[in-house]
Amino acid sequence: LTGFENLPAPQNVLLSSIDMIHLLRWSPVFVSGDSVRYTVEFQGEHEREYRNGMWQEVLECLDIVHPVCNVTADISSNVDYDLRVRAYQEERVSPWASIKKMFNRQDTVLTVPVFNVTARKEFLQADFTEMPKSIVFVLKYWPKGAEHQAVQVTSEQNPFVLVQIEEGVTYCLQAWTHVEVIHKSSNVSELQCVSIPSTLPPWV
Amino acid sequence: SVQIHELREYFSEIRKTIVGEDGNSGVRLLKEHAMKNIKPLESCCFLRQLLRFYVESVFNRYTPKDSQIRRRTSSLANSFLSINRDLRQCNAHLHCQCDEETKKRIEAIQSTFEKLDVSAATVKAIGELDYLLDWIETHHHH
Numbered sequence: 001l002t003g004f005e006n007l008p009a010p011q012n013v014l015l016s017s018i019d020m021i022h023l024l025r026w027s028p029v030f031v032s033g034d035s036v037r038y039t040v041e042f043q044g045e046h047e048r049e050y051r052n053g054m055w056q057e058v059l060e061c062l063d064i065v066h067p068v069c070n071v072t073a074d075i076s077s078n079v080d081y082d083l084r085v086r087a088y089q090e091e092r093v094s095p096w097a098s099i100k101k102m103f104n105r106q107d108t109v110l111t112v113p114v115f116n117v118t119a120r121k122e123f124l125q126a127d128f129t130e131m132p133k134s135i136v137f138v139l140k141y142w143p144k145g146a147e148h149q150a151v152q153v154t155s156e157q158n159p160f161v162l163v164q165i166e167e168g169v170t171y172c173l174q175a176w177t178h179v180e181v182i183h184k185s186s187n188v189s190e191l192q193c194v195s196i197p198s199t200l201p202p203w204v
Numbered sequence: 205s206v207q208i209h210e211l212r213e214y215f216s217e218i219r220k221t222i223v224g225e226d227g228n229s230g231v232r233l234l235k236e237h238a239m240k241n242i243k244p245l246e247s248c249c250f251l252r253q254l255l256r257f258y259v260e261s262v263f264n265r266y267t268p269k270d271s272q273i274r275r276r277t278s279s280l281a282n283s284f285l286s287i288n289r290d291l292r293q294c295n296a297h298l299h300c301q302c303d304e305e306t307k308k309r310i311e312a313i314q315s316t317f318e319k320l321d322v323s324a325a326t327v328k329a330i331g332e333l334d335y336l337l338d339w340i341e342t343h344h345h346h
Binding site: 044045046047049050051056057059073074076077078079181 | 214259272285
């Protein structure tokens with residue numbers, strides 16, 4: 001380490017991205033004395049190619065204490081991004097530590113959506129766990145045993161309310177998520193089948 | 205079109221400040237007549253040149269002090285780069301080389317831009333992004 005930079009650089013700098021939430025993590029720097037703080041910077045292709053390799057601050061991660069930074073707001077296009085972090089303690093500062101491989105949001109991992117289905121006489125309701133707004137839910141449903149009659153609906157609203165249903169019929173549902181800006185979908189969920197209550201007694 | 209939706213969101217976060225900084229409201233870069241009546245085959249090339257103008261002449265010379273504006277300018281610049289890459293593929297298929305008329309339209313925009321000093325010119329160009337996004341939505345939907 002040279003003179004001013006006599007703090008060790010953060011190690012294990014990793015970018016994890018799940019459902020379009022991009023988090024930078026690193027191992028904390030352990031030194032005696034006051035707490036160590038961190039600052040994170042990003043660089044998109046424009047900064048690399050047209051701004052002489054300029055780095056930009058991640059506004060939410062200036063002088064932070066915890067070794068994690070949500071960079072979602074800055075990973076805001078489909079180019080490759082580089083990210084780096086360094087540590088501070090009083091006057092001491094560490095070298096920068098970068099992610100091993102540049103990150104593109106198209107590599108985000110889209111998880112299979114989790115949803116609960118409620119059956120009423122007049123409608124079917126599918127409640128999904130919340131997702132970032134760039135993610136839409138796609139729901140496919142059909143009368144059990146008649147998948148050829150499947151209806152597919154896409155919605156940013158949550159919950160889904162499906163009204164084109166018939167009393168006494170059992171419906172099967174599957175769902176997945178889709179992110180249009182990266183043209184990518186998740187895997188399909190497990191099948192869920194529910195029966196719509198019927199006003200008529202069973203012997204009719 | 206979804207990326208346009210994103211661009212509009214980014215620009216909406218900084219529009220008021222940037223348009224407010226434009227001291228040359230009497231001057232317009234993306235003039236209506238320059239953006240109108242572009243032949244369908246030419247629109248791909250026209251757009252590519254315009255995005256390239258923004259990436260290479262506007263965003264890289266724009267140095268805002270405000271961190272939020274810096275953030276969203278970066279989002280816009282990198283998005284333009286990404287869209288232009290997508291257009292390159294479309295360009296490869298359509299083999300659409302700019303004709304003389306399209307070149308003149310782009311040159312007219314660039315010369316108006318160069319007449320202003322850099323700071324004023326970049327503020328104006330970014331402040332006019334609504335015109336560009338409107339044009340893209342109109343011409344790249346059909």
